[in-house]
Amino acid sequence: MPTLKRGKASSSSSSSSRVLVPMETDSEESPFSSSSSSEGEEEEEEEGEGGRVSDDEDEGNGEEAVEDRAKKRKAPITISLKKVCKVCKGTGHEAGFRGATYIDCPRKPCFLCKRPGHTTMFCPHRVATEHGVIPAPRRNTDTSLDYIFKRQLKAKIPMIKPTFVIPGQLDCGVIRFHSRRVTCLEFHPTRNNVLLSGDKKGQLGIWDYAKLHEKTVYGSIHSCIVNNMKFNLENDGVLYTSSSDGTARCTDLETGTSFFLLDLNPEGWNGPATWRMLYGMDINVEKGLLLVADNFGYLYLVDGRLKTRIGGPILIHKKGSKVVGLHCNPVQPDVLLSCGNDHFARIWDARRLEAESSLASLAHGRVVNAAYFSPLTGNKILSTAQDNRIRVWDSIFGNLESPSREIVHSHDFNRHLTPFRAEWDPKDPSESLAVIGRYISENYDGVALHPIDFIDVSTGKLVAEVMNTDITTISPVTKLHPRDDVLASGSSRSLFIWKPKGDKCPEQQLLERKSMNIFGRVERKSCGKLDGESDDDSDFSFKDKKRKAKNFDGKYLSGRKKAKP
DNA sequence: AAAGTATGGAACC
């Protein structure tokens, strides 16, 4: 019985690091019976002594577990040599990492798809080439409105879906100036190499990743979590932010001076029952309107020019529950999308906003971390929920009782991590490519890594996995550049910039990539040493890295190229 | 080097 079924990810390639590649051709026939699956077993044999790790549910039953637990609570401290599972507290097995492979607790349902009957390691969604696609139970029904809408949009939608092109290797630049975890990222809309970042402490970072040491940190704009950043497209020297300190602010990026457009806690701190935090934010460009929402379910409208509130708060999600995200439709800004902790995403007509007046409610299995209209036509919605599913909802005029696609993907909630959000690639004309970090790790040649996944949401295919053997942390925050083939990621307190190896690419390639901008591989060398960084201010530039890179063995991730049909 | 900690959501009563 193979321990690791994921042939492609775990098969023994000789290179030190692993690549990830589109999983198209290999294992097409039978994803569940991968033949190259022996090394996991070896590992198990080595350590298989003490507790029978080989589980199979034959361990104690539930009652025993309960008893055990009760004993443990009451009993005086005794030293037991028995192995105790830290997940279920049961004995006879142990969950946790063994080397770079995570051994599941056999008594818990799958950590990936959450369904009983198997553990994470054997989850069909973990090995399937289509990354856990669940087609909709039925197609959305077309209404006449739908028809008209589609006709309008038809011209904008390319007839032929471009092929994904995978650049060979990626350079990866790192900087660390945040002292708390990164919570949001945004590329500057016009200055090509500038990345903005917000953190849990309220700091705002500006990093010119093309230049050496070109970074700025504004520490006094917000006093806690920066939840959203948005540029004013009419004046890109100005950035809007919303924060858990309850303010929405407008900041001049050159000077760092900022003023608030909204302050929900003018009285200061009077306990958590009254403290309001702002989570969602977007700008209705046509109307010069700033929309923000709080942790009690309310939406606020602010006139960006007059800096005054318009109307009172409007309840758009369950009272007392957090509204997590807001997004104005790119084609029709008056169509507003919200999502929240009440497990719903909702569509609204911003011209006629009042409680209970949503045009549609999109039900999710758990808290919805994010929901975005597709960037060009606004015709699709991509949502990320904490039930480990990415959902795609077709046509905002269709029947939205159920999503048109569900993709099982590991992006669990963890209180220590910034919530994961799947985001559209703004450059993909077919509006099918999404990027999102992955929670559970995979054993890549002995290193547990958490890749950043590129998923074709129209098929559910995992198109590329971006990783680097030196980056062992999870990357919950990801952002694709609006024009360039550049990916930014935030992992804990560090920021990463990934771009195709070298800057000089043949023109042709550039053109090709323009359509897809997928990164399939990661190069090891350019990431420099991460562990040895001093805590405070150490930072790297690409130049630094190239120098340091010489100390590395020069091994790059290598792997199979995606076979083109 | 093991222990401590920050800290959100939901299950549970």
Added chain:
DNA sequence: TGGTTCCCCTACTT
């Protein structure tokens, strides 16, 4: 309904 307890792949610092 609300307070309490628990928590499965964290990323640090002490």
